[in-house]
Amino acid sequence: MKIFRRVVWMLLLAATALPAWAHVGSKDVFEDVNAGPYKLFVTVRPPNVIPGVAAIEVRASGPQVSAIRMTPVPMTGEAAKHPPTPDAMKVSADDAQFFTGSLWLMASGSWQVRFEVDGAAGEASAGVPVAAMPLSILPMQRSLGMVLGLLGLILAIGMVGIVGGAVREARLAPGVAPTAGRRRAAWMASAAALIVAGLMIYGGGTWWRVDAASYAAGVYRPLVLQPMLSGNRLVLSFGGYEHRGGLWRVESTDELLPDHGQRMHLFAIRWPEMDAVYHLHPQPVGKRDLGMTLPAMPAGEYRLFADIVHENGFPETLTATLDVPAGMSNAPLGPEDASARPPGISSGELGTNYRLPDGYSMVWDKPAELPANKAYAFRFRLLRPDGKPATDMQPYLGMAGHAAFVKTDGTVFAHTHPDGSAAMPAVMMANGSAMADMSGMPVEPVSPVVEFPYGFPSAGRYRVFIQMKHGGVVETGVFDADVR
Amino acid sequence: MSTAANHPSVLVSQAGAGAQASARRAPVPWYLWVGAIAVTSSSIGGAWDVSWHRSIGRDTFWTPAHMAIYACGVLAGIVGLWLTAQATFGRDKKMRDASVSIFGLRAPLGVFLAGWGGLAMLTSAPFDNWWHNAYGLDVKIVSPPHTLLILGIRAVGVGMLFLILAEMNRAALASEGPAGVVSFRRLQMLFLYLGGLMVGGQMFFVQEYTWDVALHQAAAYIALAIAIPVAFAAFSEASRFRWAATTCAAVYTLFVIGEILILPLVPAQPKLGPVYFPVTHLVPAKFPILIIVPALALDLLWQRTKKWKPWQIALVSGVLFVALVTAVEWPFADFLLSKASANRFFGTIYFDYNARPWSFDRLREFLHPDSGMKLWLGLARASVYAAISTWVGLAFGRWMRGVQR
Numbered sequence: 018m019k020i021f022r023r024v025v026w027m028l029l030l031a032a033t034a035l036p037a038w039a040h041v042g043s044k045d046v047f048e049d050v051n052a053g054p055y056k057l058f059v060t061v062r063p064p065n066v067i068p069g070v071a072a073i074e075v076r077a078s079g080p081q082v083s084a085i086r087m088t089p090v091p092m093t094g095e096a097a098k099h100p101p102t103p104d105a106m107k108v109s110a111d112d113a114q115f116f117t118g119s120l121w122l123m124a125s126g127s128w129q130v131r132f133e134v135d136g137a138a139g140e141a142s143a144g145v146p147v148a149a150m151p152l153s154i155l156p157m158q159r160s161l162g163m164v165l166g167l168l169g170l171i172l173a174i175g176m177v178g179i180v181g182g183a184v185r186e187a188r189l190a191p192g193v194a195p196t197a198g199r200r201r202a203a204w205m206a207s208a209a210a211l212i213v214a215g216l217m218i219y220g221g222g223t224w225w226r227v228d229a230a231s232y233a234a235g236v237y238r239p240l241v242l243q244p245m246l247s248g249n250r251l252v253l254s255f256g257g258y259e260h261r262g263g264l265w266r267v268e269s270t271d272e273l274l275p276d277h278g279q280r281m282h283l284f285a286i287r288w289p290e291m292d293a294v295y296h297l298h299p300q301p302v303g304k305r306d307l308g309m310t311l312p313a314m315p316a317g318e319y320r321l322f323a324d325i326v327h328e329n330g331f332p333e334t335l336t337a338t339l340d341v342p343a344g345m346s347n348a349p350l351g352p353e354d355a356s357a358r359p360p361g362i363s364s365g366e367l368g369t370n371y372r373l374p375d376g377y378s379m380v381w382d383k384p385a386e387l388p389a390n391k392a393y394a395f396r397f398r399l400l401r402p403d404g405k406p407a408t409d410m411q412p413y414l415g416m417a418g419h420a421a422f423v424k425t426d427g428t429v430f431a432h433t434h435p436d437g438s439a440a441m442p443a444v445m446m447a448n449g450s451a452m453a454d455m456s457g458m459p460v461e462p463v464s465p466v467v468e469f470p471y472g473f474p475s476a477g478r479y480r481v482f483i484q485m486k487h488g489g490v491v492e493t494g495v496f497d498a499d500v501r
Numbered sequence: 502m503s504t505a506a507n508h509p510s511v512l513v514s515q516a517g518a519g520a521q522a523s524a525r526r527a528p529v530p531w532y533l534w535v536g537a538i539a540v541t542s543s544s545i546g547g548a549w550d551v552s553w554h555r556s557i558g559r560d561t562f563w564t565p566a567h568m569a570i571y572a573c574g575v576l577a578g579i580v581g582l583w584l585t586a587q588a589t590f591g592r593d594k595k596m597r598d599a600s601v602s603i604f605g606l607r608a609p610l611g612v613f614l615a616g617w618g619g620l621a622m623l624t625s626a627p628f629d630n631w632w633h634n635a636y637g638l639d640v641k642i643v644s645p646p647h648t649l650l651i652l653g654i655r656a657v658g659v660g661m662l663f664l665i666l667a668e669m670n671r672a673a674l675a676s677e678g679p680a681g682v683v684s685f686r687r688l689q690m691l692f693l694y695l696g697g698l699m700v701g702g703q704m705f706f707v708q709e710y711t712w713d714v715a716l717h718q719a720a721a722y723i724a725l726a727i728a729i730p731v732a733f734a735a736f737s738e739a740s741r742f743r744w745a746a747t748t749c750a751a752v753y754t755l756f757v758i759g760e761i762l763i764l765p766l767v768p769a770q771p772k773l774g775p776v777y778f779p780v781t782h783l784v785p786a787k788f789p790i791l792i793i794v795p796a797l798a799l800d801l802l803w804q805r806t807k808k809w810k811p812w813q814i815a816l817v818s819g820v821l822f823v824a825l826v827t828a829v830e831w832p833f834a835d836f837l838l839s840k841a842s843a844n845r846f847f848g849t850i851y852f853d854y855n856a857r858p859w860s861f862d863r864l865r866e867f868l869h870p871d872s873g874m875k876l877w878l879g880l881a882r883a884s885v886y887a888a889i890s891t892w893v894g895l896a897f898g899r900w901m902r903g904v905q906r
Contacts, residue, residue, distance in 0.1 A: 066637035089774050095858055096775030101558070104772070121559055121773050123855075128774075155635035161627060168624040175617045179610070182603040187610045188903040191671065192598035225645050232636045 041322065041430040042334045043422070046147055047392050047470035048437030048444070052134045053141025055079045058470060059437075060392045061130055067151045068123040073130060074392070075106060075116040080138035082114055089120045092127040092146065092330040092446055103133060122149040125237070127331035129447040144447030146439045148331050150237035154229065173214040180210035240268060242323055242335035249346030252308040253281070253299055253323065255335050270301045274326045274442035277414040279353075281307050282324040282432060284421055284482075285339065287317045290361030291425065291480045294493065297354050312350040315358075316343035322423070322430040330443035334430055353414060355484050357493035362425055362480060371494040376402035379483060379494030387500045389476045394468040395420075397483045399492065410463035413486035418467035421482040422498075429474055437470045473500040529687050532580040533668060536611075536661035537691055539580070543573030543654050544698045544756065547705070548786060552764050555784040555853040558773030570654065574619055577657045580664070581612040581619075599667065599906050609906055611663030618656025625650035643709075655702055662695045663904065666739060670905050673741065689740055696736035696745070697752020703728040704753060704790065713787050713849070714861045716834035717870035719879020722827055726887035729792055730822050731894035733799055734815075738898025743804055750796035757789040761848040771854035778863070780854040788847050791833055795825040811895050819888025823880055838865045 046061040058076040063069075075085055086103035090096070106116035122128060129144040157165075185195045185203035195203070240255045256267040273280045279298040287293040293315050299307035323335040350356055359367065369381045382396040397418065399407040413419060422431045431438055465485070473479060483494040546569025553566050560567065587593055588600035588607040600607040629646035669688035704711070710724035733746035742748065764783040771780055798821055806814050836842050842849045852863060861868045871879060 064637075066633075066635065068637040069633075091775045094775075096777050096855075099771075099774075099776035099779050099854075101774045101776050101854075102770045102772050123558070123773050124775060151637065155631075157631060157635070161631060165624065165628055168620070172617065172621055172624060175613075175620065178603045179613045179617060182601040182613065183610050183904075186601040187667075187906050188900075190674070190905055191595065221645055221648075228636070228644065 041336055041428060042148075042332070043429060043431040043438060043472075043474045044148075044150075044152060045390070045392075045472055045474060046145060046437065046439050047433075047472055048145045048439045049435070049470055050132075050143040050145055050437075050444070050448070052132055052143035054138040055082055055134050055136060055141055057085075057132060057134070057143060058392075058394070059130075059132070059145045060472070061145060061147050062390075063122060063147055063149055065151070065153045066155070067125050067149050068121060070119045071122050071130070071147065071149075073106070073118050073120060075132065077114045077116070077134070077136075080136050082116075082134055082136035084108075084135045085116045086133045086135075087118060087120060088131050089122055089128055089147075090131055090144075091124075092129050092443070093328075100131060103131075122147070125150050125235075127327070127329040127443065129330075129443075131447075144444075145437075146330055146443035146447045148443075151232070151235055152237055154233055154236065169218065173211075173218065176214050177207045177210045181207035239333045239335050242321065242337040244321060244337050244339045246311075246339060246341075246345075249311045249348060250308060251299065251311050251339070252302065252306050253283075254306050255323075255325075267305050269304045270307055271304055272328045274328060274330070276324065276326050276440055276442050277416065279414070280325065284322040284324075284423075284430070284432065285314070285319045286322070286423060287315065288320045288338070288427070289425070290363060291359070291423070292361040293317075293319075293356070293358050294421075294482055294495070295350075295354065295356045296419070296421075296482075296484060296493070298351065309351075310348050311341070311346050312354065312356070313347050314341050314345065316341050316345070320427055322421075322432075324432050324440070326440045326442045330440070330446045332440035332443060334432075336427075336430075353491075355413075355491040355493050357482065357495055359480075359495035362478070362497070366497040366499065367480075367495060369496065371496060373492050373494065375490060375492075377407060377487070377492060378402075379485070379492065381481070381483075381494075381496045383496070383498070387473065387498055389473050389500050392470065392472040394470050395481075396466060396468045397485075397494065398467075399465040399485050399487060399494075407465040407485075407487045409488040410465050411486045411489070412463050413484055413491055417463045417485070418469070419484040420469045420471070422471060422473065423480050423482070424475070425478045425480060429479070431471065433469050433471050435467055435469060473498070476500050529684065529691065530668070532584060533661075533665050533688070533691060535576050535580050536664050537695060539573040539576035540658045540661050540695055540698055542569045542576065543658065544701060546570035546573065547654070548756075548760050549764075549783075552760075552783045552785060553769075556769040556771065556780045556782070558771050558854060573654070573657060574622060577615045577661060578619060581608065581616050581660075584608050584612050584664075599671065601906050609664055609667055610904065611660040611665075611667065613660070614663055615657045615660025618653040618658075618660060621649055621653030621656060623653075625653060651706075655699075658695065658699060658702065662692065662699065663901075665692045665695065666901055667904050667906050669740075670902060674905065689742055692740050693736060693742060693745055693748045694752055696732070696740065697749040698756070699736075700729065700732050700749045700792075701753040701756055703732050704757075704792075708787075711790055712862070712868075713834055713837045714866065714868045716830055716837075717867045719871045719876050719883065721830075722823055722880060722883040723886060725790065725792070725826055726819070726823055726883040727890055730799070730818060730887045730890040731897075733796055734818070734891045734894025735898035735901060737800070737803055738895055739901035741902070744797075744800050746796035746799045746803075747793060750793035754789045754791075754793050757786050758846075761785040761788065761846070765845070765848075765851065773854075776854045777858060778852045778854055778856045780852075784851045784853060785848055788837060788842075788849070790826070791829045792826060794829045795822045798822075798825050811892060815888045815892035815895060818891040819886070820884045822887045822891070823884040827880060834867070838867065 044063050048059045050057050050059060056078045060074040062072040064071055085106040087106060088100045088103035090100045104118055106118040109115035126149060128147045128149050130147055131142060131144045133142045181203045184206040185199050189195060240257050242253060242255045245252045254267050270280060280301055281299050283297045283299055285295040299309040302308040319339045319341055321337045321339055326332045369383045371379045378400050380398045380400060401407050416434050418435055420433050467485060477500055479498040479500060481496040481498055485492055546566050549566035549569060553560055553564060585606055585608040587596040601610050603613055625646045632646045665688055669692055672685040672688055707724040707728045711721045715721050736749050737745035764785040767783045769783045799818055802818060802821060837849055856863050
């Protein structure tokens, strides 16, 4: 029991220590993909432990879909060539176009779930990228610990009893009663067995602690982002320690995939009021750094959220804090960069209509209730000063819009697009050349109404930043959400 | 220790005479057959389950391999409950007399061992389930909850072995006539059959060290030296059979060869990724280690050294075991890694679905082979361990020989 309690304590301690370096992304993937003529709205909820089971939901639209099969495949490498046998998804009894299923993700890394769709318009397939990583360890519930402890105790006592019985009677001829000497020997053997049982429990406990610690060490931590500000020049490098207390190793920026033409999407948000936000794009400087001249920014502490995508399609959000001194810069904002200066979060919840500096406004068709973990397609509209839909829309960084969902306690940051929350280079890797044109300009004219598939990962207060472009101006609308 | 047990030659002749006279009269009781079937079922289930994980990957509670393992628990449970009820509450004095009393219950010692194993298996289930939720599905077989499960399965096996042992010993020790005495020879064979399955269990436990690509490392021979002589010596002493070690080794060898010949007939495809080797059928175990050669030598040695002191026997046995197993397995490993063995019998054409193309197994290359001083010192260490292992086995086997309940 003591061992159990100690281990539970250790796990609890480890769990509470985690958020210091836990990642801030939303692990769940919400993605709209086209499988040939079929449109699939896919939700993948990866497990918190790897290997573990991912829960998958697909809502199909377009031509009637009769069946969907799915299989997990690593994004790159030899195993990408050998998909395991696919599983049929279950059709909902209420809705013939809603499919559910679960898949094992056996290793950490960059994966895709491949969907094979069969329906009225023939067969087609599509892939949705999934970043698999162990995120947490589970403490043992008290009741289970007690049950297991009790069973363990019974096993230990049982072992002692069996050894005693074996020494006392097992070697006697049938019917012969044990002598006093045998009884004494049995007691001594029982005592020895008790010591052995104790040692076995202790050894097992030590083994368990070692395994638990090695698992805890394997829990995902993003690379460390190191910002350096000299004057108004920001230089960022990122890397990791080879092991705890080991050598610092800088990651090469060559290895990053361009996402909408940028190697890094950097959100700088003034903390804790979230009353100034900048969407910036530092450019590679040599192989080790990314750098840029910062625009004029109000002084204060900023949280940096830097989105990068690795060569194998694995996305990461790196975080750091940056102190911006007063009068640091008077440089203008870059042409593809964006900013907003909303009221601070302490001055109350923002409404669903956000007035922009140039007289335009952005409106959120906000659902009445916002439960956590529910998948939505959140809709935003850009309106002219006269209240009519904006007409001079342009793509911003190749998309109709960009969204950032940020929890006010800093534990969640998700940069998403109208196609979904998966990183665009990973979506392209998963779907090959079929979607290659998505990297450039959208083929269709840009609409002033944009939907972002997303689900808030936990209850609490969030600030939502929406960016759309019209007439050469990148607008940033800001909204608040209270998620239950 | 009983006096009879100290005089094996006297005992064997008595047993032989008793056995001959009783062969027609007393059948082996049903519960011993059921016990043997139970252990067979868990051995098959275990091999099948490992193959399942290497070929298909994903399983459920209800896979046939799991059912075979549960069947062992159910059969052993039926035997155990029946015997406990008979010995504790029944009127059959013979049953009562041939039982031990633990915490107020009476049953043969083997029943208590098997019951303990059953409880250990049950305990491991919620523990393992929590383990998977906390740390993910185990990639390695040897985790704390799996060890508890394996320990439980082994305890059930040992329990059934002890049931047979007690019956066999009573048959051997019954000096006065054959009345009610069960056929000794049959019990002896049943005992050695289960002993062979136990040897297979020992080989299963050391397989991480005795993978064919690891057979040019001293560690493989150290693992064998620790795990195998103890079983050979114990079963040899306890069974009173001249060829006990050879018989047990043969059971293990045939079991694994059977696995290699049968399992690949069953189609199977991986249901988990990453898949590095496209598997199309169940993947069997690696070819058995040639422990049958040292087993034969040990049997011959033990037939000639009955008058020696145990430590003398152990010392010579240890050196003999390591020398012979190395002498045959080392060159045999060369053969296993060559093209010549790439066929259905030797089975070196089969790989797990997640065997990386760059792994030693797929490349058919030896994993960090030892040579020179390191190898010789390793083999010397192995000989010492084998001697200790033999000594423990002999001592426990002599103790087992006296078990009558």
